[in-house]
Amino acid sequence: MKRFLIGSFALALFLYIVALTSCTALSRHTSEPYDRDPEAAGQIERAAADWCAERGYPGSKPTLPFRFDACSWWIDRFGDADWRHCCQEHDYAYWCGGSAEDRERADDQLASCVASETNLVYGWLMRSGVRVGGHPAVPLYFRWGFGHEYAGCYPEAAASSQSAP
Ligand SMILES: [Ca+2]
Secondary structure, three states, X not given: OHHHHHHHHHHHHHHHHHHHHOOOOOOOOOOOOOOOOHHHHHHHHHHHHHHHHHOOOOOOOOOOOOOOOOOOOOOOEEOOEEOXXXXXXXXXXXXHOOOHXXXXXHHHHXXXXXXXXOOHHHHHHHXXXXXXXXXXXXXXXXXXXXXXXXXXXXXXXXXXXHHOO
């Protein structure tokens, strides 16, 4: 009975957090120093915009501002290992959006980057997490294409459903 109550509470808390963050964008940076330094915040926002522009806006030009939370719902350093910069590059790609292939490439690069800072298993673990939690259908603020209003799918799927009779 006690285990059931604890499990129910954990599930309710998880659903509450999901409901709270679903389909919304972060209103501000939640990672230091961007959360308290407007100049640094402007720099990382410009870096994200440049990253996306250099790739020709694969998911069209983002309409929502870039907000950085480091490795979403995950730790970004442990001991001497620090893989926050991997999540920063990955966040640029996720904010920008694009095709399923673009996302797979971004997730592969995240795994490779994290593995270079930690080990192959940890890189694989993070890749597995973002493959599930970052799908564009997942209504969370860090989903694929979070620089765009929630569509629930990749841009090519949205375009083909709009052109269907
Ligand atoms: Ca993030």
